[in-house]
Amino acid sequence: MNWIAKSVLVVLGSVSAVGGVFIGKQFSSRETAKKTISEVLGKSLIDPKITSYSTKWDYRKDKLKKAKEEDLVPSLAGLKSKNNSLTGEDIRNWCEVNVKGFEGDDEGKKLKNAASYCTFNIKDKMTGTPIEENGSWDSAKQKLKGIQSGTPLSQKMQSVKALLEQNPNPQEDALKQWCLEAYDKQFMDDQDQDLRDANSYCV
CATH class of the missing domain: 1.20.5 (Single alpha-helices involved in coiled-coils or other helix-helix interfaces)
Known part of the structure; x- marks a missing residue:
């Protein structure tokens, strides 16, 4: 060579x-440019320092009690195992610590858990009083059914309206079912169409 x-x-x-x-x-x-969980969830997060949110943490405590253990990171599964001694404060403390973690922690499971237990849901952000499961849905149903053809309506509400007016066999609980599911969805921002629909037809 x-x-x-x-x-x-x-x-x-x-x-x-x-x-x-x-x-x-x-x-x-x-690899080091990963976002923290708090950065990913942003304005959806409940501020753990605001003391008036105690009822929101209590709701998430009850939600955790019903969760499947395999869907939880070990630290949250440990809280669930406290059973009747579990408190809303436990959830608040868990969130305050764990939203400082990264989006890829526990293969993304920690982020999913934080989204479920540390964020506002649509019901939290509704401007009116949400109709509860055992409340009267008649007025809300009539309001939706009374929307005239050509009036702007989201695709989801169009589908619900069609089910209410289905002939034969109208599905009388269609709006109720949609609202109850929407209540627990993560709040994204004030422009969220599900939030707008809930404010219009679930109150």
Whole structure:
């Protein structure tokens, strides 16, 4: 091998080595650029420092009691195992600590848990008084059924309205079922169509 060929190999080897280090650094930087859970959930998060939110934490305590253990990260499963001694304050404390973790922690399970137990839901953000499961849904149903053709209506409300007016066999509980499911959905922002529909037809 002549000196020219040797020189080319040396240069290529150097570029390869340098390139390998550069790529490695790029990958490392990308890995360390993970978002925290609080950054991902943003304005959906309940502020644990606001003391007037105690009823919201109590609701999430009851929700945790009904959860499947396999869906929970170990620390939250440990709280669930407290059974009757579990408090809303336990949930608040868990959220305050764990939203500082990263979105990929526990293969993303911690983020899912935080979204379920540390965020506002649509019911929290409704401007009117939500109709409860055993409340009267007649007025709300009549309001939706009374919407005239051509009036702007979300696709979901169009579907619910169609079920209420189905002939034969109208599904009288269609609106109730939609509202009860919507109540527990994570609040995203004030422009969320589900929130708008709930404010219009679930009060």
